[in-house]
Amino acid sequence: MDLVKNNAGGKAAWVTALVLACLPADTAAARPENAPRRVVSMNLCTDQLALILADPDQIRSVSYVAHDAAASVLWQRARRHAPNHGLAEEVFLMQPDLILAGAFTRRATNDILRRLGFRVETFYPAQSFDDIRRHIARLGELLHQPARSRRVLARFDDELRRATVSNRHASTPKAALYYANNYTSGSGTLAADIVARAGLRNIGTALGLDGMVKLPLELLVIEAPDVIIAEQRDSSAAALAYEAFSHPALTIAAEKARAFVRTDNSWACGAPFTVGAIERLKAAAGTAMPKAQGGTSQ
Amino acid sequence: MNNTLLNTALAIVLITAFVASLVTGPAAIPLSQSFEALFGGANEAAVLVMQEIRLPRAILGLLIGATLGLTGAVLQGYLRNPLADPGILGISSAAALGAVIAIYSGLAAMLPITLPVAAMAGALLAVFLIHRLAGRHAGTITLILAGLAISTLGGALTTLALNLSPNPYAALEIVFWMLGSLTDRSWLHVTLAAPFMIAGWFMLFAAARALDALTLGSDVAATIGIDLARTRTLIVIGAAISVGAATAVAGAIGFVGLVVPHVLRPLVGHQPSRLLPASALAGGALILAADVAVRVIAPARDIKLGVRTALIGAPFFVWLVFKTRRELV
Amino acid sequence: MIALATENLCVTLGRRQILHGINLRVFGGEIVGILGPNGAGKSTWLKAVLGLVPLSGGSVTLSGTSLSDLSAEARARMVSYVPQDREVAWSLTVEAIVSLGRLALRPAFAGPSTADSAAIEQAMADADVLRLRGRPITELSGGERARVLIARALAQDAVVLLADEPASGLDPAHQLALLALLRKKAAAGSTVVLTIHELHLAARWCDRLILLHDGRVAAAGLPGDVLTRDNMLNVYGCDIYTANSPQGPVIIPLPISRPEPVKP
Numbered sequence: 001m002d003l004v005k006n007n008a009g010g011k012a013a014w015v016t017a018l019v020l021a022c023l024p025a026d027t028a029a030a031r032p033e034n035a036p037r038r039v040v041s042m043n044l045c046t047d048q049l050a051l052i053l054a055d056p057d058q059i060r061s062v063s064y065v066a067h068d069a070a071a072s073v074l075w076q077r078a079r080r081h082a083p084n085h086g087l088a089e090e091v092f093l094m095q096p097d098l099i100l101a102g103a104f105t106r107r108a109t110n111d112i113l114r115r116l117g118f119r120v121e122t123f124y125p126a127q128s129f130d131d132i133r134r135h136i137a138r139l140g141e142l143l144h145q146p147a148r149s150r151r152v153l154a155r156f157d158d159e160l161r162r163a164t165v166s167n168r169h170a171s172t173p174k175a176a177l178y179y180a181n182n183y184t185s186g187s188g189t190l191a192a193d194i195v196a197r198a199g200l201r202n203i204g205t206a207l208g209l210d211g212m213v214k215l216p217l218e219l220l221v222i223e224a225p226d227v228i229i230a231e232q233r234d235s236s237a238a239a240l241a242y243e244a245f246s247h248p249a250l251t252i253a254a255e256k257a258r259a260f261v262r263t264d265n266s267w268a269c270g271a272p273f274t275v276g277a278i279e280r281l282k283a284a285a286g287t288a289m290p291k292a293q294g295g296t297s298q
Numbered sequence: 299m300n301n302t303l304l305n306t307a308l309a310i311v312l313i314t315a316f317v318a319s320l321v322t323g324p325a326a327i328p329l330s331q332s333f334e335a336l337f338g339g340a341n342e343a344a345v346l347v348m349q350e351i352r353l354p355r356a357i358l359g360l361l362i363g364a365t366l367g368l369t370g371a372v373l374q375g376y377l378r379n380p381l382a383d384p385g386i387l388g389i390s391s392a393a394a395l396g397a398v399i400a401i402y403s404g405l406a407a408m409l410p411i412t413l414p415v416a417a418m419a420g421a422l423l424a425v426f427l428i429h430r431l432a433g434r435h436a437g438t439i440t441l442i443l444a445g446l447a448i449s450t451l452g453g454a455l456t457t458l459a460l461n462l463s464p465n466p467y468a469a470l471e472i473v474f475w476m477l478g479s480l481t482d483r484s485w486l487h488v489t490l491a492a493p494f495m496i497a498g499w500f501m502l503f504a505a506a507r508a509l510d511a512l513t514l515g516s517d518v519a520a521t522i523g524i525d526l527a528r529t530r531t532l533i534v535i536g537a538a539i540s541v542g543a544a545t546a547v548a549g550a551i552g553f554v555g556l557v558v559p560h561v562l563r564p565l566v567g568h569q570p571s572r573l574l575p576a577s578a579l580a581g582g583a584l585i586l587a588a589d590v591a592v593r594v595i596a597p598a599r600d601i602k603l604g605v606r607t608a609l610i611g612a613p614f615f616v617w618l619v620f621k622t623r624r625e626l627v
Numbered sequence: 628m629i630a631l632a633t634e635n636l637c638v639t640l641g642r643r644q645i646l647h648g649i650n651l652r653v654f655g656g657e658i659v660g661i662l663g664p665n666g667a668g669k670s671t672w673l674k675a676v677l678g679l680v681p682l683s684g685g686s687v688t689l690s691g692t693s694l695s696d697l698s699a700e701a702r703a704r705m706v707s708y709v710p711q712d713r714e715v716a717w718s719l720t721v722e723a724i725v726s727l728g729r730l731a732l733r734p735a736f737a738g739p740s741t742a743d744s745a746a747i748e749q750a751m752a753d754a755d756v757l758r759l760r761g762r763p764i765t766e767l768s769g770g771e772r773a774r775v776l777i778a779r780a781l782a783q784d785a786v787v788l789l790a791d792e793p794a795s796g797l798d799p800a801h802q803l804a805l806l807a808l809l810r811k812k813a814a815a816g817s818t819v820v821l822t823i824h825e826l827h828l829a830a831r832w833c834d835r836l837i838l839l840h841d842g843r844v845a846a847a848g849l850p851g852d853v854l855t856r857d858n859m860l861n862v863y864g865c866d867i868y869t870a871n872s873p874q875g876p877v878i879i880p881l882p883i884s885r886p887e888p889v890k891p
Contacts, residue, residue: 511730522730
């Protein structure tokens with residue numbers, strides 16, 4: 001099994017790059033008067049986008065999940081800000097001037113906070129790299145950081161273009177995404193987009209599955225994927241959700257596959273660093289074109 | 299004679315259900331290829347599906363169904379009560395509690411054998427409690443109340459244990475433990491559970507003759523020459539280890555032990571000993587059929603096996619309660 | 628020959644002592660009736676002889692062997708039992724019920740031997756239930772069911788038969804038929820001990836009577852010696868009237884007719 005476990009190096013590079021790129025150039029002084037300065041984010045994905053796009057003094061609080069190195073890419077930067085647990089009461093006490101939240105999580109909390117007169121902006125989970133672009137642009141506006149958002153976008157577009165494998169043909173290797181409780185990603189998901197851009201064919205999409213749905217282990221095995229991409233698992237506590245990962249059939253299928261890859265926390269949220277997921281997947285699956293022959297595509 | 303005919307018929311149904319279970323699944327493998335793959339064919343993926351996924355699942359379904367049917371028949375005979383069943387008496391939910399503690403504490407990951415052992419310990423505790431609470435001359439109401447108390451407590455403690463787990467998925471997995479499933483069970487589960495289930499069967503079958511004698515009550519059984527203490531040991535331990543092992547790997551599947559013996563009883567002339575092999579065969583067939591139905595009706599939904607058995611079993615239970623009440627009046 | 632004996636038999640159930648040192652002997656081939664008010668310890672004495680309740684003192688001897696030295700199977704060959712309660716859990720056929728009497732006398736999972744079958748047929752014939760053999764027991768009348776349960780005990784072919792109120796709940800004809808059957812078994816060498824409330828039946832059909840009162844033997848001996856007015860007054864608190872019928876004396880219980888002595 002070809003386990004790609006450690007991507008710490010790649011992520012650290014991104015973080016350093018961001019810090020270097022963003023911080024020294026922009027100053028709080030360049031910000032308009034009416035820009036939000038007490039932003040509370042209650043969702044890991046909005047947390048990380050805000051950490052990239054906002055000035056540090058604009059952020060009042062991020063979700064406690066963002067502090068968790070296992071879940072968050074930008075956990076080091078997140079720890080400079082107070083954590084919140086997405087409870088209406090604690091968020092109220094922070095008296096935010098902008099609240100960022102996920103569209104599917106903590107709906108009741110969002111409603112209460114809106115009723116209390118706060119400005120709550122919700123973001124759907126990114127389902128593609130196009131969504132990531134839109135999220136960056138929208139959040140840049142909300143934070144009154146147009147210049148930085150343009151810079152981040154330009155860099156994002158550039159890196160994405162270079163990461164994306166465009167040559168696809170019949171012999172494209174097949175990849176199976178496999179998460180806890182036998183879930184997989186079909187079409188219309190960020191994971192499927194990552195897989196496609198890494199030059200792989202997602203069997204979930206090929207089987208006509210849509211969104212996050214169950215994939216019986218049998219179907220995965222019978223498809224004989226070349227690459228198996230399994231969910232990064234929280235090994236601290238056992239759960240039946242992970243049972244399928246230790247099923248002998250999956251182990252054998254993984255041995256027969258060309259690569260067995262674990263997703264990392266850059267897959268969890270659509271953000272500029274998600275481009276890194278494509279690069280790492282390509283490296284593991286062997287779909288990355290050697291640099292010298294970069295121009296052999298049609 | 300007549301009994302042999304019945305058992306032969308049930309065995310044929312069981313084999314049919316077993317074969318149906320082998321050829322049913324989301325992966326469309328042609329019939330001819332699937333049997334070839336069972337014994338090692340050319341298509342590697344098909345071989346993997348048949349040998350590593352479907353075969354252990356079908357074997358486990360057969361063993362668990364037989365265990366539940368047999369235990370139900372034995373408990374009904376022993377307690378002289380048609381409402382006795384490992385699920386209703388709380389044995390399954392106590393076993394699930396033991397299994398949950400073993401799995402979510404991480405013990406089972408370190409040492410797999412602790413999984414069935416913990417479940418069997420839970421089941422044993424439940425059988426002892428039933429004995430203490432209801433006694434051997436238990437009336438229907440005492441028995442049901444004792445079972446309700448144990449299964450409620452077991453369910454609550456299971457939920458608590460799952461809620462306390464730091465794993466975010468754990469809390470949702472109460473569904474598996476309450477309803478049971480055979481999805482993605484592997485040879486590991488077969489090897490963990492099968493020896494205990496089969497050992498339990500031997501003990502339960504060894505009590506068959508005593509069950510006949512108990513038809514006339516325990517006093518008469520004793521004077522006929524039945525060793526009641528030995529019978530009790532056989533049944534308590536046999537039921538606990540077989541149901542414990544079954545629950546450890548497939549969750550608490552309800553109602554099989556209730557419905558199967560009851561339906562078959564008139565066909566064996568109401569004789570408790572003859573009910574045992576018939577209930578084991580039919581229990582296996584029922585679970586396999588339910589598991590086929592689960593995969594045919596909504597393959598992608600992973601409907602829990604217990605949902606199907608409960609859909610059949612619960613109305614049946616209500617009917618049985620009414621019938622018993624009529625007989626009591 | 629002494630078929631069964633209890634010596635200084637004491638039984639305590641829970642915190643209550645039920646039997647206080649019962650000394651009794653029953654001889655081979657006799658019918659012994661045990662009388663006494665409800666709660667006198669009749670059923671408990673039977674159960675103690677069968678080993679169904681623990682003894683707190685004394686001993687039980689069956690054909691010269693101590694009960695505690697007998698295996699469950701050996702005991703089953705020596706003594707059979709018909710309990711007071713006629714409940715049957717499952718609706719087995721009459722033949723299947725009677726066959727249970729032979730259950731433990733053969734190896735496990737073996738079918739009935741020729742001897743077993745013969746004993747079962749004989750027992751059904753003796754108890755006059757042959758024509759019921761295929762009927763489910765739950766469909767029978769109370770009298771028929773009582774006879775089937777007696778047949779079950781007879782099929783065991785034990786030397787001693789202990790029956791707890793076998794005549795209760797039966798109509799007069801069935802009561803007489805039952806006692807005639809027991810009489811016949813006794814004549815053939817069996818020993819029968821039964822508890823009974825009907826004084827007239829006890830007097831007419833038993834060889835000897837034992838009168839229990841509060842866990843002690845109040846009187847024992849021939850029916851005429853036990854069924855005296857004084858004994859009845861002391862134990863039951865009722866009077867009796869003895870009438871003469873063409874077939875012998877008949878004893879009828881009566882309320883106390885004498886006026887209570889008025890205290891000055």
